[in-house]
Amino acid sequence: MLEIIIGAVCAVLLTVFIVQIGKARELASVVRGDKKEEYEVNTMQAALGMVFMVVFLLLCIWSFIVYTPTSLGWGPNTASSAHGSDIDYMFNLTLFFTAIVFFATQYLLFYYSWKYRGRKGHKAIYWAHNEKLEMVWMIIPAVVMTFLVVGGLNSWNMIMADVNEEEKLGEDYMEIEAKGFQFAWLLRYPGRDAQLGETDFTKIVQGANDMGQIWSDVRNVDDFAPDNIVLPVNKKVRVRITARDVLHNFYIRDMRVKMDAVPGMPTYFVFTPTVTTDSIRSRYSKYPEWQGKDKDGVPRYARYNYELACAELCGKSHFNMKKLVMILTQEKYEAWLDEQEGSYEVKVNKKDDGSFELIDVVGEENKDIKEQLKKKRRPHKTTFYNNVIATGNIEVRETKEDRDTMVYSDVIGERLDVLSRLILEKSKVNALWAYFEAGALAEVENIRNSKIDIRGFEKKAIKEYADVLKIARTTNDLNTAKENTNKAKQVISVLIADAEKLVEESKKDKKDNTAVAPQDIEAPQDSTLTSSTDSSAVEGGR
Amino acid sequence: MADINIIEEQLHGHDHHDDGHDHHDDHHGDKYQSSLVDSYLFSMDHKNIAKQFLITGMFWAVIGSAMSILFRLQLGFPDADLSWLQPLLGGWIEINEQGQGVLAQDFYYALVTMHGTIIVFFVLTAGLSGTFSNLLIPLQIGARDMASPLMNMLSYWFFFLAGVVLFISLFLNTGPFSGGWTAYPPLSELPQASDGSKAGATMWLLSLVFFVVSVLLGGINYITTVLNMRTKGMSLFRMPLTIWAFLVTAILGLLSFPVIASGFFMVLFDRSLGTSFFLNEIFVAGEALTDRVGGSSLLYQHLFWFLGHPEVYIIILPAMGIVSEVLSVHSRKPIFGYKAMVFSILAIGVLSFLVWAHHMYMSGVNPFISNIFVLFTLIIAVPSAVKVFNWIATIWGGNLRFNSASLFSIGFVSMFISGGLTGIFLGNSVVDIQQHDTYFVVAHFHVVMGVAAFFGMFAGVYHWFPRMFGRFMNETLGKIHFWGTMISAYLVFGPMHYLGMAGVPRRYYSFEYFENFSQFDAMNAFITIAAILGFLFQVVFIVNFFYSIYRGRKQTDMNPWGATTLEWTAPINAGHGNWPGEIPEVHRWPYDLSRYEDEEFVMQTVPLKEGEVDGGH
Numbered sequence A: 001m002l003e004i005i006i007g008a009v010c011a012v013l014l015t016v017f018i019v020q021i022g023k024a025r026e027l028a029s030v031v032r033g034d035k036k037e038e039y040e041v042n043t044m045q046a047a048l049g050m051v052f053m054v055v056f057l058l059l060c061i062w063s064f065i066v067y068t069p070t071s072l073g074w075g076p077n078t079a080s081s082a083h084g085s086d087i088d089y090m091f092n093l094t095l096f097f098t099a100i101v102f103f104a105t106q107y108l109l110f111y112y113s114w115k116y117r118g119r120k121g122h123k124a125i126y127w128a129h130n131e132k133l134e135m136v137w138m139i140i141p142a143v144v145m146t147f148l149v150v151g152g153l154n155s156w157n158m159i160m161a162d163v164n165e166e167e168k169l170g171e172d173y174m175e176i177e178a179k180g181f182q183f184a185w186l187l188r189y190p191g192r193d194a195q196l197g198e199t200d201f202t203k204i205v206q207g208a209n210d211m212g213q214i215w216s217d218v219r220n221v222d223d224f225a226p227d228n229i230v231l232p233v234n235k236k237v238r239v240r241i242t243a244r245d246v247l248h249n250f251y252i253r254d255m256r257v258k259m260d261a262v263p264g265m266p267t268y269f270v271f272t273p274t275v276t277t278d279s280i281r282s283r284y285s286k287y288p289e290w291q292g293k294d295k296d297g298v299p300r301y302a303r304y305n306y307e308l309a310c311a312e313l314c315g316k317s318h319f320n321m322k323k324l325v326m327i328l329t330q331e332k333y334e335a336w337l338d339e340q341e342g343s344y345e346v347k348v349n350k351k352d353d354g355s356f357e358l359i360d361v362v363g364e365e366n367k368d369i370k371e372q373l374k375k376k377r378r379p380h381k382t383t384f385y386n387n388v389i390a391t392g393n394i395e396v397r398e399t400k401e402d403r404d405t406m407v408y409s410d411v412i413g414e415r416l417d418v419l420s421r422l423i424l425e426k427s428k429v430n431a432l433w434a435y436f437e438a439g440a441l442a443e444v445e446n447i448r449n450s451k452i453d454i455r456g457f458e459k460k461a462i463k464e465y466a467d468v469l470k471i472a473r474t475t476n477d478l479n480t481a482k483e484n485t486n487k488a489k490q491v492i493s494v495l496i497a498d499a500e501k502l503v504e505e506s507k508k509d510k511k512d513n514t515a516v517a518p519q520d521i522e523a524p525q526d527s528t529l530t531s532s533t534d535s536s537a538v539e540g541g542r
Numbered sequence B: 001m002a003d004i005n006i007i008e009e010q011l012h013g014h015d016h017h018d019d020g021h022d023h024h025d026d027h028h029g030d031k032y033q034s035s036l037v038d039s040y041l042f043s044m045d046h047k048n049i050a051k052q053f054l055i056t057g058m059f060w061a062v063i064g065s066a067m068s069i070l071f072r073l074q075l076g077f078p079d080a081d082l083s084w085l086q087p088l089l090g091g092w093i094e095i096n097e098q099g100q101g102v103l104a105q106d107f108y109y110a111l112v113t114m115h116g117t118i119i120v121f122f123v124l125t126a127g128l129s130g131t132f133s134n135l136l137i138p139l140q141i142g143a144r145d146m147a148s149p150l151m152n153m154l155s156y157w158f159f160f161l162a163g164v165v166l167f168i169s170l171f172l173n174t175g176p177f178s179g180g181w182t183a184y185p186p187l188s189e190l191p192q193a194s195d196g197s198k199a200g201a202t203m204w205l206l207s208l209v210f211f212v213v214s215v216l217l218g219g220i221n222y223i224t225t226v227l228n229m230r231t232k233g234m235s236l237f238r239m240p241l242t243i244w245a246f247l248v249t250a251i252l253g254l255l256s257f258p259v260i261a262s263g264f265f266m267v268l269f270d271r272s273l274g275t276s277f278f279l280n281e282i283f284v285a286g287e288a289l290t291d292r293v294g295g296s297s298l299l300y301q302h303l304f305w306f307l308g309h310p311e312v313y314i315i316i317l318p319a320m321g322i323v324s325e326v327l328s329v330h331s332r333k334p335i336f337g338y339k340a341m342v343f344s345i346l347a348i349g350v351l352s353f354l355v356w357a358h359h360m361y362m363s364g365v366n367p368f369i370s371n372i373f374v375l376f377t378l379i380i381a382v383p384s385a386v387k388v389f390n391w392i393a394t395i396w397g398g399n400l401r402f403n404s405a406s407l408f409s410i411g412f413v414s415m416f417i418s419g420g421l422t423g424i425f426l427g428n429s430v431v432d433i434q435q436h437d438t439y440f441v442v443a444h445f446h447v448v449m450g451v452a453a454f455f456g457m458f459a460g461v462y463h464w465f466p467r468m469f470g471r472f473m474n475e476t477l478g479k480i481h482f483w484g485t486m487i488s489a490y491l492v493f494g495p496m497h498y499l500g501m502a503g504v505p506r507r508y509y510s511f512e513y514f515e516n517f518s519q520f521d522a523m524n525a526f527i528t529i530a531a532i533l534g535f536l537f538q539v540v541f542i543v544n545f546f547y548s549i550y551r552g553r554k555q556t557d558m559n560p561w562g563a564t565t566l567e568w569t570a571p572i573n574a575g576h577g578n579w580p581g582e583i584p585e586v587h588r589w590p591y592d593l594s595r596y597e598d599e600e601f602v603m604q605t606v607p608l609k610e611g612e613v614d615g616g617h
């Protein structure tokens, strides 16, 4: 209440004050007579205009000099990418032309206002138009514009061109994906096959499959999701830019990279970083304002980083979507690569005895296994993916079309989707079942992969397996579920033993009949990425 | 027809409007209407409707600018304690761990959104074009009123309704809409994605649909009136540039607003009927919207900017018209290159429909398409440049009378130069890669559109204040207002260019998370102080405005500025119908200023002398 009263009183006082200023001058003007007063005012105001113009233009020059260290193309803020210097160049070329026009017109505007101010004995001339003059000042801007358009579009079309097919197959190009969501960026690297797998937004599971990778696409298997963008210097990179929920914008200031991320419509930006993080730091070290030390005694330039930001309003934390961008030398980059694991790889493990194990990526139970796995993998590159290739479950094809249609017909992938979804639903019992189911199926798959015709066995196994499931699933209690799981596991192990026997026998038969129908173990040619989502595909598909 | 009859009736009902004292005069001939409601609330007199637009626009300008001060506080002084604002803003001020009051993130974005919407639509469209088209079209072309005074009144009331709806949305529990004045989907469509996209967005859309109706009702009227109701002798090329500007503005509005109305409806359908015009493959709040596929956010952006770019010219063209008129009158010289001015208005009008995608260079449209839009965008700079040169040439050789109106016109030209030039950077798609959605854009459009259009509006208010209220505004205060505004406007938006050149993105609640953007604390504080200063100078204007309505120096001379146009032939405080007697006839173009030794100006109503050629040819 008090605030309101004080506010109101202040407002009234201010109003009275303003009115009084106005009144005082108005009275004076009446006393001194109209015309003379008018001329004095004209001179005064025109002079003010001149002063304003001079100060204004000087301030423009001064401030430009002051801000060169942060202005693009001048200080350390010069582009760190191959195409970026074109942008800086066009900016400053435009600045050159516009600065001339700016200074000339602002000067003339205020100077003429001064020169032709109304005063005693002065008269305006009647000058309504002048075609020649008007042509001149239409043509000059038109010519300058042409100049800028031609230069600008030339660079634009070069910068925005997508990588061509040849480059795509070559060594000097890589693709990564950045997916914006509220409120961060998800990053994805292609892994050793140099290819990003397909994604599908319906497969997204927060925490377990953030990007919605389709696990049945083999290219996904080794894709990994680092925390920050790490790129080798001087290598062309195409960023596949996607969004999960609303619009975002992939913006790296120093790279002069900016492109909207649109849900359901992947966009891209192709650029080549030319300055490593180390070099940019030493560039900054030459500027005094970057030499100051922070509270740990580290000079500011030594902490300088390229940064990925969001440049399209996406909600309340739009301003807080940072990722670091590290540009490394080729060797350092490769060292970093070796440390990365595909997200699939940390979820599915092939044990030493050759069987598969599915790791609950969210739950705490398997923390140790996950850690062990990481350690085990680091020194050598053998991974699930390589194992799969070794078992011959996929074909490695060379042409581009083939690669695009290449499908990894693995039931485990599908199970994994189910698993992650169940974990999300917090249905532990069901998750346990899915987990078991995937493990069991993986075993079956493993046997199947021994390149023999085990169709008969498979059908039998799956039928029995389904029966076991039916019984075992009749509980909602976690402990009973675990018990049942173990029972079921025993049934399965019997089945597996049977199968192994079968395998042995067929190996003997092999001597007589070496013909193994290859179509039996390959994915159907026309299978699409999502055609085998239900378990019936297991029965009928192959 | 009925409306015209009413006017005729009113005209014959009384014939002494020129009583200069009493603008409460209620002797309107229509016996069914009570005086107060008739002449002020539901008035059909274009002059009163103009005042309604102006004062409502001013109301919104105060609200809109006050909002900008609030979010500037956050940017300039992020560590300041704002708990003193709690009585006003309540829960929008959050108390952080240090016990300090800070602006909530949601609310920051709501403020930015409301500020943009209010200033662009309510102030600079309705408040500017609504005010001056209404005031000047009938008066300057010699008509008793608009073609349909009823529609004209409805136009105001739809605007009013739009305002009411938006105002109410400020008090929603989940807050007003916060997805930016451009309201891009999916953000504007997904209540899960943002609190502002809950009821706030629905009300925002509703408000703007009402607003579109208002613009269309007004626009149809302006066009019809200009084309059909000009007085005898008022050929198109004898119309003052103000009228040309209002005409083209109305045409642009009529062609572009329906497009965005359709866009708004589609957003509404997506929000409430489950359609997917602008939605595709969305996973939000832990859920994949599997049945909302096949739409495209880009479609909305096309629809929006197909309005949005013409809209910026809808805002600036009336200001250009006003400035042309004011500069010419106060320079005591014809506007230089009248025909060139007309043709550049027309060229801008046509071209403004061919450049919309320059707002979308980085939106994911096919980069090849951008080539065409770069071309047209930089072509549009040519007529804009022509206008600037012509204004300067108008001053050249003049006998410039410095008052608030002419000062604001000069200020307008200065602003339009500064802001137009930065458009040339942004129009070149290759430069826009870096500058898009940075403070460079903010600086560009505030200078070229925001400040310049405000300046045009101020020039118009100071110039035609006597025409509206029969009194003058205080000149001293006007000049204080001008210099204060001019200086603080440059101090606010000048530095933003450097922020943009450093790549600092717009619509950031805080810069502290980025090394690249966080080096400008001092500059941001400076900008905020300048903005507060600029806001305070507007108080001077508001006090001056309302004080002068009642106490300002009385207008005694029917044509105080020595102008040639028809609005100054109507009596001071003219009533409904404008001219008590016959409508004046026009014999010459509107710019016979300083043409003859003996007469400083010749009004449009003066017949051509023997052998005299009409000017402007």
Ligand code: HEM
Pocket: B182, B312, B313, B315, B316, B358, B359, B377, B378, B380, B381, B384, B419, B420, B421, B422, B423, B424, B426, B427, B428, B432, B435, B436, B437, B441, B444, B445, B448, B449, B450
């Ligand atoms: C000289 C001619 C002009 C050119 C070449 C030009 C160019 C541009 C371009 C390319 C953009 C998009 C920038 C971006 O978002 O990255 C833009 C933004 C804008 N321009 Fe201009 N412009 C010109 C004049 C004007 C005028 C006269 C006005 C208004 C009166 C205006 C108002 C705006 C507004 C409001 C925006 C920003 C909209 C937003 O993103 O919120 N421009 N201009």
Ligand SMILES: [Cu+2]
Pocket: A247, A248, A249, A310, A311, A312, A313, A314, A315, A317, A318, A319, A321
């Ligand atoms: Cu964002």
Ligand SMILES: [Cu+2]
Pocket: B308, B309, B312, B355, B356, B358, B359
């Ligand atoms: Cu535009």
